[in-house]
Amino acid sequence: MxxxxxxxxxxxxxxxxxxxxxxxxxxxxxxERLIVRAATLGDALVEAAQALAxxxxxxxxxxxxxxxxxxxxxxADRAGLLxxxxxxxxxxxxxxHWVPMNFMVxxxxxxxxxxxxxxxxxPVAPSxxxxxxxxxxxxxxHNGMLEAEVVLDV
Amino acid sequence: MSETAVLQxxxxxxxxxxxxxxxxxxxxxxxxxxxxxVLWERMQGDxxxxxLLNVATLPGVEEAVYAMPDAxxxxxxxxxxxxxxxxxxxxxxxGGVGYDINCGVRLLVSRLCEPDLHGHxxxxxxxxxxxxxxGGYANPKLRLGAADLDRVLxxxxxxxxxxxxATADDLEHTESxxxxxxxxxxxxxxxxxxxxHDQLGTLGxxxxxxxxxxxxxxxxSAAAAAFGISQGRVAVLIHTGSRGLGHQVCTDYVRLMHTxxxxxxxxxxxxxxxxxxxxxxxxxxxxxxxxxxxxFAWANRQVIAAEVREVFRRAFGDAGQLRLVYDVAHNxxxxxxxxxxRLCVHRxxxxxxxxxxxxxxxxxxxxxxxxxxxxxxxxxxxxxxxxTDAALTASFGTACHGxxxxxxxxxxxxxxxxSAVRQQLEALGIVVRCxxxxxxxxxxxxxxxxxxxxxxxxxxxxxxRRVARLRPVGVIKG
Numbered sequence: 001m002x003x004x005x006x007x008x009x010x011x012x013x014x015x016x017x018x019x020x021x022x023x024x025x026x027x028x029x030x031x032e033r034l035i036v037r038a039a040t041l042g043d044a045l046v047e048a049a050q051a052l053a054x055x056x057x058x059x060x061x062x063x064x065x066x067x068x069x070x071x072x073x074x075x076a077d078r079a080g081l082l083x084x085x086x087x088x089x090x091x092x093x094x095x096x097h098w099v100p101m102n103f104m105v106x107x108x109x110x111x112x113x114x115x116x117x118x119x120x121x122x123p124v125a126p127s128x129x130x131x132x133x134x135x136x137x138x139x140x141x142h143n144g145m146l147e148a149e150v151v152l153d154v
Numbered sequence: 155m156s157e158t159a160v161l162q163x164x165x166x167x168x169x170x171x172x173x174x175x176x177x178x179x180x181x182x183x184x185x186x187x188x189x190x191x192v193l194w195e196r197m198q199g200d201x202x203x204x205x206l207l208n209v210a211t212l213p214g215v216e217e218a219v220y221a222m223p224d225a226x227x228x229x230x231x232x233x234x235x236x237x238x239x240x241x242x243x244x245x246x247x248x249g250g251v252g253y254d255i256n257c258g259v260r261l262l263v264s265r266l267c268e269p270d271l272h273g274h275x276x277x278x279x280x281x282x283x284x285x286x287x288x289g290g291y292a293n294p295k296l297r298l299g300a301a302d303l304d305r306v307l308x309x310x311x312x313x314x315x316x317x318x319x320a321t322a323d324d325l326e327h328t329e330s331x332x333x334x335x336x337x338x339x340x341x342x343x344x345x346x347x348x349x350x351h352d353q354l355g356t357l358g359x360x361x362x363x364x365x366x367x368x369x370x371x372x373x374x375s376a377a378a379a380a381f382g383i384s385q386g387r388v389a390v391l392i393h394t395g396s397r398g399l400g401h402q403v404c405t406d407y408v409r410l411m412h413t414x415x416x417x418x419x420x421x422x423x424x425x426x427x428x429x430x431x432x433x434x435x436x437x438x439x440x441x442x443x444x445x446x447x448x449x450f451a452w453a454n455r456q457v458i459a460a461e462v463r464e465v466f467r468r469a470f471g472d473a474g475q476l477r478l479v480y481d482v483a484h485n486x487x488x489x490x491x492x493x494x495x496r497l498c499v500h501r502x503x504x505x506x507x508x509x510x511x512x513x514x515x516x517x518x519x520x521x522x523x524x525x526x527x528x529x530x531x532x533x534x535x536x537x538x539x540x541x542t543d544a545a546l547t548a549s550f551g552t553a554c555h556g557x558x559x560x561x562x563x564x565x566x567x568x569x570x571x572x573s574a575v576r577q578q579l580e581a582l583g584i585v586v587r588c589x590x591x592x593x594x595x596x597x598x599x600x601x602x603x604x605x606x607x608x609x610x611x612x613x614x615x616x617x618x619r620r621v622a623r624l625r626p627v628g629v630i631k632g
Contacts, residue, residue: 027562029200029227080412087405094290094398095348125290127359128593130253130401134408135229135426151229153253153401154360154563 019145021047025055032129032152033136037145041078042108044139044146045085046115049100052089053119055152056126058099065118066098070106072114079139081113082148086132093129097122128154161203163187163194169223169611173207180211180423187221188549188615192607196560200227202234208423209237214244214432216497220549222504223611224528224558224603228252230426233503233559236552239432241489241496245420246437247429248407248444250500252485255403255444256451257362257395258329259505259527259555260481261538262459264466264474266388268368271627274469275366276585279628281465282364283587286458288632289359292352296457303351307339310449311456319460326516328481329506329524332452336489338442342399343406346443350399350450355457357632361556361597362394364462365529366585366628367536373620377522377540381479383622390462390476391529391536391624394632395485396451403447407440432498441487441498448486455481479538480516480525482506484555492550499550507553507618509543526553526618530605532586532597532629533579537609539618553618557605566601567592575599579629588631597631 021038034051038044053059071092073084092098100119107114130153139148163171166186171194173185185206189197197203202225209231210219216238225234230249239245271278287293298306305313311332314320325331357364367389372378383389396403411428414436415421420429430436459478466474487500508515508524515524523540530536534557545551561569570578572591575598579586588594595601613620 025564027564029202029562030233030559031229032563076412084409091345091349091402091405095345097290122290125292127290127398130360130398131405133229133249133253133426134412134428135249135424137425153229 023047023051028151031154034150034152036148039145040108041146042105044148045082045108045113046103046105048082048086048148049089049103052086052129053099053101055129056093056099058101058120065101066121068116068118070114070116074112076111078110079137081111082139082150083132083134083137085113086150090129090131094125094127097125099126130154161198169615178207181207183210183215183218185210185221186218188223188611188617190607190611193223193603193611196603197221197225202227202232205230205232206235208427209235211423212237212239212245212247212427212429213420214239216240216495220552222552222554223608224554224556226559228502230424231500231502234554235502236500236504236550238492238497238499238550241432241498244432244498245429246432246440246487246498247427247500248404248411248440249426249428250502251404251444251487252502253401253404254395254485255400256448256483257485258451258455258481258483259391259393259529260455260459261389261391261479261527262462262476263383263387263389263479264476266470266473267386268388270470271388275628278465278469279366279585279587279630281468282462283630285461285465286357286364286630287355288357288630289589291356293355296355297352298354303347304339306354306453307342307446307449308337309333310452314453314456320456324456324478327478328452329483332456332481334445334448336441337445337449339446341439341443342403342446346399346402346406349402350397353397353399354454355461356397357394357458358397359593359632362632363532364458364630365391365532365626367391367624367626369622370535370625371623373622374540377619377621380519380522381525381538381621382477383479383538389624391527392455392458392462393529394455394458396447397454399450400447403443407443410436444487448483452481482525482527492546501552503555504552505555506551507541507545508551509541509545511543512551515541523619528554528556528605528609528612530557531599531602532626532631533582533584533599534605536624537605537620538622538624539612540621541618542616544616545618548615549617553612554608557602557608559601560603561601563596566598567595570598570600571595584626585628587629593631
């Protein structure tokens, strides 16, 4: 079902090549609706991670960063990949208080995503976001750009 | 259903509408909505009705799906949604329970009266906020080893009696005695355990709270007497759930359901409704894990209650004793008997409301019905109600769980900054402890529907009877 997105806040633009990945938060009565746009799957997933960090109260750049680590997720398609990726980051944030901020994409395939990530360890677990849901999930292509939408449970 | 489509509902009563099976493709049962004109209008402003119609397409759904008067847009199910699936051919959907498995509310009452708080309220609320970890904080006093966590998952509140954190009376006054026998801890993943092992006795964030209340008015003397509630007494309302452990259980099983749905030939209008037959191995695994997470949630509220009791004891000595009135869940899927059939009743943001004659209503409350709590918002009244026998046929024995959100989180922040909400509450004489102004704005009274109206619909529809009204005087936000 087509639905008009009401932009609420626009995410920080990155310094990557044009077209720049971007994100915004749309309206949802009880949760957070995240919309991400990027030219590539890898950029879209990185942008989604940075939007998640923003919701978790972490705004880059940060000085005191943890070592790089590898995160890998698999799914049946790229929309599922977005869910698996965000849920893995939510798990790491809650269990290790670790929020990634910098990324090096190693593999961005429709069913597998692997990235090296570096971030910050927070004194308290960011607890605001519980999960990435499948409700209203989409991952579309428009004129060479990818646009993904996901509802995050608050 | 198009977002702009006008829904043609049949008005069955001033507080009940029905959308027939012809409303949307694939509906197997009608959708019934408990709402007056104002609440009905409001529900059409978001996706809650569309989501309810989607639920009506699920395999094995029985009789009708229901939206409670506090219903609003959720994910998969609407918040305030109820659906019962036949055990023999129905499905169980983790999304129909939600991520915060067995989120719920418990009410404790004291023998203290409002004047006893004079000069004590501010330090009392301060001590509560210091003693009960909230937000992302873990519980430094109670980190569970693997064996202890296993026992919490298997036994729920029963295990806490052994630890001196609960009494037999607490168990008697908790839904399902705070322990589901169907729990299968072995079906709870290592990731879920990792998220939850240090979170027992923590409030979390979002709309979770501990509130100090005054019983402002008794509305049903006999039921209030049965519940041990009298006017002017100090009470405490606790709202939280299964924390990260429950969230991860839901995440794990939504994923599992997606992998097995093709095998069972299930297609859905919304992937968040991912499900499996109740009697399938995957359905049984989910029910076992969900029950374990539900036990964790009851234990969580019980440990918080133990901490609240300790704070009251420090402040008031023996006079500060707190008795548990009841603890009700509002995010569960439970196998229950209805009309001679075994049904898996999904309640997503909806509270069980069994009447006086139901065997699961505590013995002490058989004259009144099971206590039901409908919190307003941190600046408005909350209500104690009593379940009715009529609710069994009207809504599978269900009432609503709160006022329900009226504004999105962003709209709430735009409408009123957190600092203004804080000032507004303080002007009402309410002591507030919330570290974040932004979260205070998201949860401010302006973000919620009119709780008086919501409760009126519940009462008029016969889902539960009004018993008492509570006024907040102290709020600790998660």
